[in-house]
Amino acid sequence: MDAAKLTRARAGDREAGNQFVAAHLDRVWRYSRALTHDPVAADDLVQETFLAALSSAEELRADDATAWLLHIARNLWHRQHRRRVGEPAVFESLEQLGDRAGWGANPERAAAAIQDRDRLDAALRRLDPDDREVIWLRDVEGLDGPAVATLLGQPLATVKSRLHRARLRLMATLHEEEKPHGR
């Protein structure tokens, strides 16, 4: 359906173009907001993404319109905002991350924050952009592992490892916020 709509849109069928954009707008918008943290920049990125998709000659496989659009959005954003992507300055073992996340102590301390949409969102925003992105794609948008790996251009095993560490860092952020003052 998406591939056919896209073909008609590229041939000048405005209604098909509108339908294609409307069908995918929310997901591209959510991802753009997660990438940019700026509502104006996000709106611009969404527009640029769909313009690029509608004018591209790239064929769309029937089942991957969402991942394809998110890939376009990601490329556009990173092209405009080139940044060095690398390992965090301080390497933490999984056990160290687990300790910070409440493993072996009181993991339920973060329960209230986990259930609160705004606090969960705020904690996610405090993460390193790479951590935030992999959690957004996998856990918020529900893309499967292979789709995330393709979108990020990384091996599946790398993505899985990044995801686990990112989840632990998010849990640590939520847990540490609930720490009683002075302890």
Add this chain to the structure above:
Amino acid sequence: MVDDREFAGLRCSEVLALLSDYLDGDLDRATGDRIDAHVLVCDQCARFGGAFSTMVKQLRDRLGGAMAPRETRLRILTGVRDRR
């Protein structure tokens, strides 16, 4: 600090390392069963695993599915239409 004990042939540190794969259904059945058996007797892993699982689920439930406001949708649709 965690007391890194062994139950059902797995140490708590191993369960921690496998937690995301377990939640995402990416483990073979035998390993998944061993984690189930470990968590059944290890209170600290059961509690942490439960909190971790809840957090992952809440990410989707609380943050996923948000829709662009009506004005934003209109602005984007109009912008794409006008610039094509």
